[in-house]
Amino acid sequence: MLRALFTLMLLALAPSVQADDGPSARSARIFEQVCAHCHARPEIAPILGDAVEWQLRAEKGFESLLLNTVTGVRGMPPLGSCAFCSEADLRALITLLSGLEDPGP
C-alpha cells in the first residue's frame, strides 16, 4: 500500500522535475524498480519521507550516507542493489529518500 502511494506521489512529481528540482523521472523509476522493495516498508528500512528515521542518519552527513550506499551497510546491499546506477543516481536517490541536500562531489 505504501509502495503504491509513494509511486503515485513520485510519478505525479516527476513531470515537474526539471522545473523545480524535484525528483527526476529517472530517480522515480529507480526508486520504484529497486529501492521501494525495502524503502517502502517501515519494518525493513527507513521509508521515503520518515523525518525521524532520516534525521538519525542525517547526523552522519550526506557523504557518509553515500559511502554506506556504495559499500552497503547492515541490511542495505552495496549500491542499493542498483548495479547500473551512477554516482549521480545514488546522490539523487539519497536526496529523494532523506530530504538531505546534496553538497556535490
Next chain:
Amino acid sequence: MSTTRLTRREVTRALVVAAGAGLLPGCGDVTTGATPEEHPEFVPGQPLPWRNWGANQSCRPARSAPETEEAIAQLVSTHRDGVLRPVGSGHSFSALVPTDGTLLACDGLSGVISTDARAHSTQVWAGTRLHEVGRQLDAAGHTLANLPDIDDQTLGGAIATSTHGTGPSFGSLSSFVTGLSIATPGRGLVECDARRDSELFHAARCSLGSLGLVTRFQMNTQPSLRLSETSRFEVLEDVLAEVESRRDQNRNFEFHAFPHSSLALVVTTNEVGPEASSHQGVEDPDAIYLLRDVYRWVGRLPLLSDFIYDRALRVAGSDAETVRVGPAHKVLTHDRLARFREMEYTVPTEAGPACLREILRTIRDKRIPVVFPIEYRYVKADDVWLSMFSRRDGCSISVHQYADEDYRPYFAEIEPIFRRYDGRPHWGKLHTLTEKDFATLYPRWRDFKELRADLDPAGRLLNPHLREVFGA
C-alpha cells in the same frame, strides 16, 4: 515423534536471556576472522566500483544499461572493448559478474509484458526483479508455481543460474521457461523454444550469462493461490526418519539443521483457501546474529558447550510456531537482511540425508565454530543442460557463514563431502570446481561448450572465473 515448536526470535531471545541469567557460561570468541577481501575504494567523482550482495566480489567496471531490446542486441553484437558481463542485482557469491571491462544491466527492460490466462503463460522482461514478477503477476491473477527464498534477484540472473525454491513437484525457475529471446555476440537477437533452436533453448535456460544476454522469457504460470507456511523446531533425526513422507505430503518442504545441536527448523508450506486471512507471522531478520551471540557465550566450555547449547535450544522451544499466510509470491519468499556467504551443492535426492549427517558430524568432530543453520531442500529434475537438476531429482544442501567471518576454512571442510555424494555446485554460490570436474557432472557439458564457442568465439562474455569454468 518428539516435537518442540518455537519461532527463531523466541529461541534466540530465550537463549540470550538464559545466557544473561548465568545459565550459560562465559564468553568465548568463536569467530574465525573476517575474510581479507580487498575492494576498490570509492572516490567521489571517480567511476563507481561494483560490489555484490555478499560483499565478497568487486570490480571497477564501465556500465551500460540500454533501454530497448534492439539496443542491447546491438551492444552485444558489436562490443569490442574488453569483456562484457551481464549483471543483475548482484546476488551471486561466485565470481560470475566481476570484470574491469563493461557490466551490462538489463534493468531497462523490466516488467510483465503480457499474460495469457487460458494458456497459463506469461512473457516477462529479463530485468524484472523477482518481487516485481510476483507482484505484477498476482495483480493479473497469475503466479509462478514456485519461487526461491530471496526475491531481490532479477529474473534473468536467477534463471541464468537455475535458482530454485523447494518442493519435489517443482523444478528451478529455469524449468518454468518455455521460450526466450537472447542477444548473442555471434548471431544477434535469437528467439528460441523447444521447437525453434531447441539446443540453444536447452542451453540458454541456465547459461551463466556466457551465451549472450537474455532479454525476455516466456514462462509457465498458474492461477494465483494462497499459501500457509508453518515453521517450527523439531528433532532433526525424527525429521530425517520420515523425510520422504514429509517431503511428499507437503507442497513445499525444507528444513534448517542447527550445527552443534540436535534440532532443525522445519518449514512446510501448503495451499489454503481464499478465506484464510493474511498475516506474515513474526520474523526477526536479526535473529541469526543473536544465535551467534549465544553460541559465543557457550564457547568457553569445549566439552560441554554443545550440550548446553542444545539444551538451551530445547528448553527455549516451548509451543510456539511461526505461521505466514498470504499470496504465494509473498509466502514463498523471505527478507534476508543478515549478510552471509554461501556454498550449495545439489546431491541426488536419495543421498540427501547421509550427506547432511556427514556434514553435521564433521562440524561436530572437528569443532568447526559455525552456528549458521544448514538449509536442506528438494528440487525436481529438468532437461536444462547445465541446471544442477539436469536429468536428476536433487536435494540441495546449503552451508552459510556470516559475511564478517572467514568462510574458507569451513567451506573447505564441507566441499569434499558434497563431492563424495556426486554433488553439483550452485552456479551462483561459492565452489572451487573447474572445467574437468564439470565435464564429469553434466552429460551435455561438451555440447554446451561447443555452442558457447560458436556463439561467442572471441570469448567476449568470459571473465576470468568463466574462463576457468569452461577451460577457455
